Amino acid sequence: MTTQSISFYERVDGALHDASLKTALSRATERFIGNRAGAIGALSDEAALRDTARAIRAGALSRLDELLAQLATNVESRGGTVCWASDGEEARTYIAELAKARGVRSIVKSKSMASEEIHLNHALEEAGLEVVETDLGEYIIQLAGETPSHIIAPSIHKTREQVSELFHQHLGVPLTDDIQTMTQTARTALRQRFLKADMGISGVNFGVADEGAVVIVENEGNARLSTTVPRIHVAIMGIERIVARMEDLGVMLQVLARSATGQKLSVYTSMISGPARSGEEDGPEEFHLVLLDNGRSKILGGEYAEALLCIRCGACLNACPVYQAIGGHAYGGVYSGPIGAVLTPLLQPDLPEAYMLPQASSLCGACQEVCPVRIAIPDMLLRLRADAVKAGKAHPVEKAAMRGYVMTMNNPAVYRAGGRAARLGSRLIGRKGRIRRLPPPLSGWTHGRDFPTLSGTSFGEWWEEREKKRKEAAQ
Amino acid sequence: MTTKPGRRRVTLFVTCIVDQVYPGIGQATAALLESQGVEVRVPRGLTCCGQMAFNAGFRDEAYAVAGRTIEVLRGSDDVVLPSGSCATMIRHLYPELFQRSPYAGPTADLISRTYEISEYLVDVLGVADVGARYSGSLAYHDACHGLRFLGLGRQARTLLGSVAGAEVKPLPGHDQCCGFGGLFAVKQGAISEAMLDQKLAGIAEAQADLIVTGDASCMTQIAGGLSRKGSKTKARHLVEVLANMTDARQ
Ligand code: SF4
Numbered sequence: 245m246t247t248q249s250i251s252f253y254e255r256v257d258g259a260l261h262d263a264s265l266k267t268a269l270s271r272a273t274e275r276f277i278g279n280r281a282g283a284i285g286a287l288s289d290e291a292a293l294r295d296t297a298r299a300i301r302a303g304a305l306s307r308l309d310e311l312l313a314q315l316a317t318n319v320e321s322r323g324g325t326v327c328w329a330s331d332g333e334e335a336r337t338y339i340a341e342l343a344k345a346r347g348v349r350s351i352v353k354s355k356s357m358a359s360e361e362i363h364l365n366h367a368l369e370e371a372g373l374e375v376v377e378t379d380l381g382e383y384i385i386q387l388a389g390e391t392p393s394h395i396i397a398p399s400i401h402k403t404r405e406q407v408s409e410l411f412h413q414h415l416g417v418p419l420t421d422d423i424q425t426m427t428q429t430a431r432t433a434l435r436q437r438f439l440k441a442d443m444g445i446s447g448v449n450f451g452v453a454d455e456g457a458v459v460i461v462e463n464e465g466n467a468r469l470s471t472t473v474p475r476i477h478v479a480i481m482g483i484e485r486i487v488a489r490m491e492d493l494g495v496m497l498q499v500l501a502r503s504a505t506g507q508k509l510s511v512y513t514s515m516i517s518g519p520a521r522s523g524e525e526d527g528p529e530e531f532h533l534v535l536l537d538n539g540r541s542k543i544l545g546g547e548y549a550e551a552l553l554c555i556r557c558g559a560c561l562n563a564c565p566v567y568q569a570i571g572g573h574a575y576g577g578v579y580s581g582p583i584g585a586v587l588t589p590l591l592q593p594d595l596p597e598a599y600m601l602p603q604a605s606s607l608c609g610a611c612q613e614v615c616p617v618r619i620a621i622p623d624m625l626l627r628l629r630a631d632a633v634k635a636g637k638a639h640p641v642e643k644a645a646m647r648g649y650v651m652t653m654n655n656p657a658v659y660r661a662g663g664r665a666a667r668l669g670s671r672l673i674g675r676k677g678r679i680r681r682l683p684p685p686l687s688g689w690t691h692g693r694d695f696p697t698l699s700g701t702s703f704g705e706w707w708e709e710r711e712k713k714r715k716e717a718a719q
Numbered sequence: 720m721t722t723k724p725g726r727r728r729v730t731l732f733v734t735c736i737v738d739q740v741y742p743g744i745g746q747a748t749a750a751l752l753e754s755q756g757v758e759v760r761v762p763r764g765l766t767c768c769g770q771m772a773f774n775a776g777f778r779d780e781a782y783a784v785a786g787r788t789i790e791v792l793r794g795s796d797d798v799v800l801p802s803g804s805c806a807t808m809i810r811h812l813y814p815e816l817f818q819r820s821p822y823a824g825p826t827a828d829l830i831s832r833t834y835e836i837s838e839y840l841v842d843v844l845g846v847a848d849v850g851a852r853y854s855g856s857l858a859y860h861d862a863c864h865g866l867r868f869l870g871l872g873r874q875a876r877t878l879l880g881s882v883a884g885a886e887v888k889p890l891p892g893h894d895q896c897c898g899f900g901g902l903f904a905v906k907q908g909a910i911s912e913a914m915l916d917q918k919l920a921g922i923a924e925a926q927a928d929l930i931v932t933g934d935a936s937c938m939t940q941i942a943g944g945l946s947r948k949g950s951k952t953k954a955r956h957l958v959e960v961l962a963n964m965t966d967a968r969q
Binding site: 253256257260565566568569570603604605606607608609610612613623626628629630631632633638642646647649650652653654656659663666667677678680685686688689691692693694695696698699701702703704706707708 | 733735737738739740741742743744745746749761763764766767769771772773774775776777778780783784787812815863864866867868894895896898899900901902903904905906907908909910911912913914915917939940942943944946947968
């Protein structure tokens with residue numbers, strides 16, 4: 245509720261009035277929710293599996309330094325190079341300079357939220373490099389000049405009609421409503437790019453410390469191509485995305501696939517532990533692993549540490565009624581939905597409206613209910629709200645209201661008198677038992693809802709009256 | 720669960736919204752408990768659990784209000800609330816609010832004897848049928864906090880299932896949030912209304928005479944939407960149905 249926040253409300257308003265967005269979101273989230281429910285429901289030991297997944301992640305975070313060092317050592321021993329990037333700037337510089345030093349001109353990318361987080365594409369394009377997204381959803385939004393609006397389905401906000409229109413405009417193909425045809429169009433356009441690319445950039449789903457490998461799951465095969473065809477592969481991994489042992493990976497891949505897309509396992513799982521060794525046909529000449537901190541180690545050990553358990557499955561976005569209504573772009577940060585409302589204030593604290601995001605939740609708990617690692621998102625949203633108040637971000641009207649609230653609730657006489665006045669007032673402005681317009685600051689309520697008029701007596705007054713009569717009768 | 724010998728006594732905490740806006744819900748709760756032979760006490764000066772301030776991020780203010788509530792509720796009675804949300808505030812959020820404070824001990828004690836009404840009737844008293852009658856159809860909306868933080872839902876369905884004459888219909892999206900969310904309903908009014916629209920769509924599909932729920936706040940949101948849309952469907956609190964008080968208000 246500050247002037248800066250106007251644009252948050254404007255984005256929300258725009259989203260709520262966007263009919264195509266509504267269609268696209270409800271089609272997609274319904275499908276995701278149904279698929280997830282089926283895949284999770286098919287497990288006989290769902291609760292135990294989620295407990296195990298959480299324990300694996302929590303265990304790994306509790307000795308993060310050690311595991312990261314182990315991962316790095318193992319990667320290096322196989323001929324890979326590790327870059328420890330403390331922030332986005334360091335990661336961007338490393339990758340841009342590497343590209344320059346190796347004479348790279350063309351880059352293919354597979355989906356990576358970490359690269360979105362550090363606005364990598366922009367930096368590489370500034371450096372004169374050609375960057376093409378190869379995940380279908382990412383490709384669509386790149387053509388449209390937009391950012392992802394969902395962790396695993398970046399173009400979820402687009403209807404198939406809009407995608408067809410986009411392809412028609414940019415690629416000169418006829419309009420169609422057949423998804424297969426559109427996929428084929430993108431494949432054909434991208435094939436040339438893979439062959440031409442000197443560098444492939446990917447994200448990482450899990451780093452496996454004891455194996456010294458990074459794991460990438462996907463359904464389109466584009467990540468596999470991006471990481472094997474070009475002569476250099478750069479993988480960007482948020483430092484928290486680690487598990488200790490190969491044995492842990494099985495559980496994590498299961499819960500990830502089931503929670504994300506409702507699959508038992510993703511179609512392709514790539515394990516990469518270094519450049520191609522001599523004699524191997526597939527694989528790049530060089531492998532670089534960028535370990536991105538960018539605010540994460542500050543979260544570790546604090547009251548939001550749980551957020552680092554996140555495996556970016558997107559289930560909480562699909563389940564969230566707020567996300568379903570406004571989509572991802574309204575949040576304004578890189579990460580959206582419930583986990584985005586937690587991560588954005590922590591990872592992008594300079595974003596002027598980041599503190600608003602935790603307000604945009606009814607605290608219904610649907611996110612926590614579906615989260616494969618049981619992150620207590622509502623509790624963290626509440627803490628972030630408290631942080632915002634402590635930082636002086638509350639609106640003066642709200643501050644005054646809260647002072648009045650304490651005064652009223654903690655003084656029975658004031659409470660009674662105030663209640664009586666409010667009940668009387670309600671009957672003055674209401675008709676036939678309902679109020680169609682409340683005065684500010686409550687006018688927001690009656691924009692789309694009625695409020696009941698209130699009876700003359702409170703429950704407390706009624707009860708005391710009853711007790712008095714009973715006592716008299718007993719005498 | 721076994722019933723203790725001697726007469727049970729509970730402290731009824733109707734919550735501020737019921738006290739001021741829906742006294743009938745408080746009366747219905749008291750009547751239900753008394754009909755089961757439970758002696759009901761209502762301490763003078765009990766007002767609010769503090770959730771409004773806590774949810775808004777005003778922890779000092781929440782501490783002041785909730786701390787006083789803890790004081791008023793000291794004693795040995797079980798505490799029963801006709802609200803899954805306020806019961807969640809006590810059972811799920813008081814521990815965070817009062818950690819490392821002088822109230823930490825009393826909080827744990829209060830939590831061990833705090834119940835939401837349907838939970839108290841079914842799980843503590845072992846009642847499945849309170850002898851209610853309703854001629855018409857009804858559908859149950861799972862209010863979020865009770866559902867997800869206290870694991871409620873089964874109890875209300877058991878009780879509604881034995882209401883004589885009532886046809887219980889399924890509610891599409893029964894566990895989807897109605898969009899109330901406390902101050903969220905006003906501060907983020909547009910989103911709240913969009914969520915309510917989703918809820919009302921499910922309600923229209925259900926075609927029931929009554930939408931029944933366990934929280935007065937969610938009931939206000941749903942009823943407010945139904946009334947604004949001119950729907951014939953009414954929203955009622957679970958206890959109003961169980962105490963045969965569905966006609967006590969408009
Ligand atoms: S918070 Fe949980 S549900 Fe949401 S993306 Fe992360 S792991 Fe998935």
